[in-house]
Structures are given as structure tokens and as C-alpha cells.
Amino acid sequence: MRLRLTTLLLSTSVLLASACGGGTSSGPQSSTGSGGSGDTTSPGYTPTDGAPGASPSPTPGASETPEPTSYAHEWVVSPTGDDAAAGTESAPVRTLAKALTLAGPGDRIRALAGTYAERVLITGDVRAGTAEAPITLEGVDTPHIVPGSAQGALVVVERPHWRIKGFDIDVQNKPSFAVAFSGDTEGTVLSNSEVHNAQYGAGISFHNGAHGATLEKNHIHHISIPNKDGHGVMIQPTARNITVRDNVIHDNSGDSIQCYSTDGSDPSTPADGLLIEGNDLYGNIEQSIDIKTCYNVTVRHNKMHKARRHPTLGGNGAMVVHLSARDVLIEENDFYDAGLAIGVGGNRFGPYPSGIVIRRNRIRDMITEGGMTGGGLQMAVSTGTQVVNNTFTRLQGPAIIMGSGDGGPTENMVVKNNIIDAAQAMQVGSQAPGLTTGSNLYRPGATFLKGGATLNLSQWQAQGQDANSYEDAAPVVQETLAPGPAAVDRGEHLDFEATCGAGPDIGAVESSC
Numbered sequence: 001m002r003l004r005l006t007t008l009l010l011s012t013s014v015l016l017a018s019a020c021g022g023g024t025s026s027g028p029q030s031s032t033g034s035g036g037s038g039d040t041t042s043p044g045y046t047p048t049d050g051a052p053g054a055s056p057s058p059t060p061g062a063s064e065t066p067e068p069t070s071y072a073h074e075w076v077v078s079p080t081g082d083d084a085a086a087g088t089e090s091a092p093v094r095t096l097a098k099a100l101t102l103a104g105p106g107d108r109i110r111a112l113a114g115t116y117a118e119r120v121l122i123t124g125d126v127r128a129g130t131a132e133a134p135i136t137l138e139g140v141d142t143p144h145i146v147p148g149s150a151q152g153a154l155v156v157v158e159r160p161h162w163r164i165k166g167f168d169i170d171v172q173n174k175p176s177f178a179v180a181f182s183g184d185t186e187g188t189v190l191s192n193s194e195v196h197n198a199q200y201g202a203g204i205s206f207h208n209g210a211h212g213a214t215l216e217k218n219h220i221h222h223i224s225i226p227n228k229d230g231h232g233v234m235i236q237p238t239a240r241n242i243t244v245r246d247n248v249i250h251d252n253s254g255d256s257i258q259c260y261s262t263d264g265s266d267p268s269t270p271a272d273g274l275l276i277e278g279n280d281l282y283g284n285i286e287q288s289i290d291i292k293t294c295y296n297v298t299v300r301h302n303k304m305h306k307a308r309r310h311p312t313l314g315g316n317g318a319m320v321v322h323l324s325a326r327d328v329l330i331e332e333n334d335f336y337d338a339g340l341a342i343g344v345g346g347n348r349f350g351p352y353p354s355g356i357v358i359r360r361n362r363i364r365d366m367i368t369e370g371g372m373t374g375g376g377l378q379m380a381v382s383t384g385t386q387v388v389n390n391t392f393t394r395l396q397g398p399a400i401i402m403g404s405g406d407g408g409p410t411e412n413m414v415v416k417n418n419i420i421d422a423a424q425a426m427q428v429g430s431q432a433p434g435l436t437t438g439s440n441l442y443r444p445g446a447t448f449l450k451g452g453a454t455l456n457l458s459q460w461q462a463q464g465q466d467a468n469s470y471e472d473a474a475p476v477v478q479e480t481l482a483p484g485p486a487a488v489d490r491g492e493h494l495d496f497e498a499t500c501g502a503g504p505d506i507g508a509v510e511s512s513c
Helices: 098-100 457-463
Strands: 074-077 106-110 115-117 118-120 135-139 144-146 156-158 161-163 168-174 181-185 190-193 193-199 202-211 214-216 219-221 231-235 240-245 248-250 258-259 274-278 280-282 289-291 295-300 303-307 319-321 326-331 334-338 340-344 354-359 361-362 375-379 386-388 392-393 400-402 414-416 419-421 424-428 436-438 447-448 451-455
Touching: 074 098, 098 106, 098 118, 156 161, 190 361, 193 202, 202 240, 219 231, 219 354, 231 248, 289 295, 334 340, 447 457, 451 457
Parallel strands: 074 106, 106 135, 115 144, 118 156, 135 161, 144 168, 156 181, 161 190, 168 193, 181 202, 190 214, 193 219, 202 231, 214 240, 219 248, 231 258, 240 274, 248 280, 258 289, 274 295, 280 303, 289 319, 295 326, 303 334, 319 340, 326 354, 334 361, 340 375, 354 386, 361 392, 375 400, 386 414, 392 419, 400 424, 414 436, 424 447
Antiparallel strands: 447 451
């Protein structure tokens, strides 16, 4: 499915005010502090998560950006070079700015190790690559790009079909973006780089019509403003068809990834078409992912964890979808070590969030630290949300809370084919019209709180819900989160499913595949 959102437009050439609001926080700052790099590992670093219980790691995106097999011409740049030189291995130019003016379609620029104190502006007279002949800007032994005398984003990308990889982009706690994408960026990729230490609204921003760009296999961290939002990656209004894949993003004062909007005060077209896939997102003051008024978003195969309530800024769990988000697919993610997995609805401007599908997610090992629910899903104002084929286990709070009236009703919600291995299965408020539940598997003795009364499954079924659901003492295999025997081939056939046995399994994992 796909995406969209609204935001204030941010210039790439001058310093700008932070534009990142929204969502309450979900995690404290790391003990390394918001200003230092904290981690000394290389780009692509993956931490030991230390999560209780076993769960497979996120599956990387099926397709990665292919590399050119040869280059039309190769240019070399070195901090010890000379911009009057030929740009060869033996006579390199000195600045990245000079090298950018030399390259054409099919060329590669090799930036040798060292420090480049300059802005990298892939804009103006810099040529575009083509789909058949992209231009490659490649760091050798991870050269450093740091601020020079000019202000503004360190790297500005406004050209299609550029491949930028292998750099350490260190903003050194200056108030600017590390990387800003805008305009025609079709086929442009930033990969295998470290992006850190921006004291600004985001480390990487897509805005002003940026489209078709990809972030892949980067390490993005410590984007931080004291007591304000600093997001790892921000997708703003008018951006479209953006991919954020296989990155590690953590320890920011806002979200790891935010699809931004201005709560209806800006008429800009919401962002549309966002794929967030295979990332490891954790340890932020706010969420791992915050989807505001954005359309057609897919969130798949990510790990979202270490989302805790900040002592003064609050917290909203690992992920939130709110305002007027539309057509958001959340599937095959692993949520753990958080106060809540996903919140939908709440504060909004305009239409209710709609077209939200939450399926095949593993929601486990939630905590109540700092007064959070320790539960799975908190469903506020929204319409038509589908919660299907998920596994909830080892929760300290309710698996699903709905219908509290926060911002409006939770309309026409569907809850089917889930393993709900939780003492508190559901907490249903007075504003959940059109609720449909069925084919769920519960642990024995699970309770349902409705209208102030605590019900068992039989009493809940007498209310007209979960007619074909049942209980079993071993609903899930704890070591693998595979379905227990009572869940195999017992699910309801739903439109999206490809089954591998006599019928679909209940829960997130299809065991026979």
C-alpha cells in the first residue's frame, strides 16, 4: 500500500527553524548523550538487542539497488589534491565540489580517505545521471564530510540517478540537515554511510517534491535538539515514492522516521508512497516510526524496540499512526521492549485515519516502566482498521485497547486470526461501533473489559463477538513464536493470505511454509 503527508517546506541552502512536532515521546536519551556519536562501529552497525525471548531478525528488502558493473570515466579526489589537477589517481582534485563538476552519466568519483570540510551540492550545474548510466560518488575507507565555513545542509541532492555511498557525514552538532533531498531525485541512493550529530529537526529530509529516492544500509543516530524533536529521517509534504530500507536508526530526540504533516495548517500535498522496510529502529525520545497525514505507506520487516516513556516528555510507544493518515500497511514487524507497540488515532485534523492494516506482526515483551500500558495496540479515532494474523505474547497490559473516544470513535474495526496470549485480551470502550471479531485464539482465562465489567471468553461471546474463537493452553511456541498446534490450519480465509497447509494458521507465522 502507499502514503502521504503535510509539512512546512524547508530550504536546503540556509539554516531553518525546526519543523518536527507531533506525537508524544517513547524513549529516553542514551547514556552516551545526544551530542556524541555514542557508537564507534562502522556504517551498517547492528546492536545486540538483548530482548527477552527469541524472534527472527527483520528480513532485508527483497531487492537492493544494483551497482554498475563498469564506469565511463573515473575521477579521484583527495584532501591532499589540487583542484587544478586532472582528477586522476596520480593527480587528484582536492574538493568534492570540484569533482562534482567533472562527472557525467556513467562516471564514478572516488573520494579518498580524509576529511572534507565543505558542503556537497548535487544541484545547480551538476549533471544528472540516467537510469542506464548513473553517476557514483563513492567514499574509499569512509572519508568524513564535516561543516566548513558555509551554512546549510552538508549534502544537498537535487539530481536523479546519483549513487552516494561510503561516507561519514558528521554535522558536529551544528543546526542543519546532514542530507537534504528535493526535486527530481528519481533513482538516487544514499547507502552504506554514517549520518550523525545534527542539532536540527532531522538528520535526513525529503521535501520540495523529492521523489523516487532511497536510503539503504545507513547508520543514522544522535540527531538531537535539547527538549525538541530531532528525527533521524523526515519525509515531508510533496515528497513521494521514497524508500527507507535496511538502516539502523537510533538515539534521536524525536523519531527514527517521521512522515510529517502540519496538522492541516499547511495546504501542501501530503507525502505519498513511502516504503519503510528492514530497518532496526530504537532508543528514541519519541517513536521508532510516526506516520502523520501521509498516504500509501508500507511498514514491513522492521524491528522497533527500546521505546520507553521519557520522564518529562511522555511517550506513545514504538509506533504511532494519526492525524489523517490513509492507507497504511503495517506487516511482519517485530515490536518488543516498549511500553506499547502501536497507537492509532488520537490527535487529528480533518478526516479520521483510514485504511490501516496491521497484520502478521509479532508484538511481545512489553513493559510498564514509567506508567505505560505494557500492551499491544491502542486504537483511538479511526475507521475500518484491520488487525489480522498477529501474535501477541508476554504482555503486561491489554493486547488491544479500543473505543475510548480519544479524538472520536474507533469505527468498524476488524480483529481476526490473531493469537492473543495475554491475560487482558481486550479493553473496549463505549465508542467502538461496528466492531467485528472472530477466529482468534486466546489463552485460558483471558479477560475482556467492557463497560466496566470484566468478562471471560464465554461472556464476551454472549455479547455477539468472537463466535468462532477459542482458548488453548499453548497458543504459541514461545521460543520461535510459531503457532501452537491449536492454531495451525484453523484461521479464517482472508483476502490477503497465501496459505501453506489445509488452511491459514492463526497468528503472525504461517508454520507450514
